[in-house]
Amino acid sequence: MTETETKSFQIRDLANPTRFLALLDKIMLPLLILTIIALGVGLYMALFVSPDDYQQGSTVKIMYIHVPAAWLAMFAYTMMTVSALGTLVWKHPLADVSAKAAAPLGAAFSFVCLTTGSFWGKPMWGTWWVWDARLTSMLILLIIYLGLIALWHAIEDPLKAGKAVAILTLVGFIIIPIIKFSVDWWSTLHQPATVFTLDGPKMDNSMLIPLLVMAGAFTLLFTVLHFKAMKNEILRRRIRSMQMQAARQVASGNRAAASSVAQR
Amino acid sequence: MFGNYAGFILASYGVTAATILLLVLWVILDGQKQAKILAQLHERGIHRRSERAKAAANS
Numbered sequence: 665m666t667e668t669e670t671k672s673f674q675i676r677d678l679a680n681p682t683r684f685l686a687l688l689d690k691i692m693l694p695l696l697i698l699t700i701i702a703l704g705v706g707l708y709m710a711l712f713v714s715p716d717d718y719q720q721g722s723t724v725k726i727m728y729i730h731v732p733a734a735w736l737a738m739f740a741y742t743m744m745t746v747s748a749l750g751t752l753v754w755k756h757p758l759a760d761v762s763a764k765a766a767a768p769l770g771a772a773f774s775f776v777c778l779t780t781g782s783f784w785g786k787p788m789w790g791t792w793w794v795w796d797a798r799l800t801s802m803l804i805l806l807i808i809y810l811g812l813i814a815l816w817h818a819i820e821d822p823l824k825a826g827k828a829v830a831i832l833t834l835v836g837f838i839i840i841p842i843i844k845f846s847v848d849w850w851s852t853l854h855q856p857a858t859v860f861t862l863d864g865p866k867m868d869n870s871m872l873i874p875l876l877v878m879a880g881a882f883t884l885l886f887t888v889l890h891f892k893a894m895k896n897e898i899l900r901r902r903i904r905s906m907q908m909q910a911a912r913q914v915a916s917g918n919r920a921a922a923s924s925v926a927q928r
Numbered sequence: 929m930f931g932n933y934a935g936f937i938l939a940s941y942g943v944t945a946a947t948i949l950l951l952v953l954w955v956i957l958d959g960q961k962q963a964k965i966l967a968q969l970h971e972r973g974i975h976r977r978s979e980r981a982k983a984a985a986n987s
Contacts, residue, residue: 726940783937889951903966906976
């Protein structure tokens with residue numbers, strides 16, 4: 665077996681939920697420690713090292729949580745879209761589990777993005793909220809997340825629910841490029857992109873580095889929470905199948921007892 | 929420490945911390961709930977097919 669074949673075999677192995685759970689048990693603690701360290705360093709840099717902005721003053725400190733939350737809200741949805749393809753096209757056993765675990769996290773980060781944006785907007789724009797393209801499209805993303813979560817809960821069979829949600833997730837992906845390019849396509853109160861631009865970041869390193877550290881820390885936090893939520897979802901589905909199996913056994917036992925009574 | 933905008937900054941970090949705390953509590957409590965139900969099923973002698981096959985192979 666070549667090295668490539670060995671690697672692809674190992675990756676394929678992760679499609680097995682039992683092996684995936686065993687891997688999670690091994691990596692969760694180191695990942696958690698790394699997350700706490702990254703969050704500690706990021707918060708220190710954001711709150712105590714980074715300078716105030718020459719125009720926005722100390723409110724720029726809100727950026728270090730607002731921007732990573734926005735990135736993660738969009739990242740979680742993009743990941744759910746890939747998972748939706750995994751559910752519909754490849755029928756990967758963990759794809760739907762991954763999407764279902766990511767939805768509440770994406771919704772929470774969308775909420776954080778909107779709320780912190782509001783707290784930043786009031787002192788800088790003079791208003792808590794404005795119906796401009798960026799803010800409205802981010803609010804729509806939050807509503808899509810809540811709709812997907814509601815749909816999962818509305819259909820009892822997780823496989824049927826997974827397929828329905830996967831289709832809706834693919835349709836809803838249209839909001840991601842709209843959020844990203846809303847500041848370019850429409851005249852908005854929200855500022856245009858300052859980090860991911862064709863000319864490179866338009867931000868001084870004294871602010872860019874803490875922002876990237878916080879983005880890394882938030883991504884690690886998302887990964888830890890996502891893995892734990894995936895583990896919970898795998899257990900929930902196992903419990904459901906065990907309960908159904910036990911119910912079937914009871915039903916077949918009752919049928920056998922009833923037929924023996926009838927024969928007598 | 930953050931001048932006139934301290935209230936806005938602290939509110940932002942506070943809401944974020946509270947949301948993250950809720951997420952952490954959600955995954956921990958949900959995990960504990962699933963583990964408890966799984967243990968109750970095992971106590972009642974209900975196991976997965978693969979677990980039963982493994983036990984049969986070992987015995």
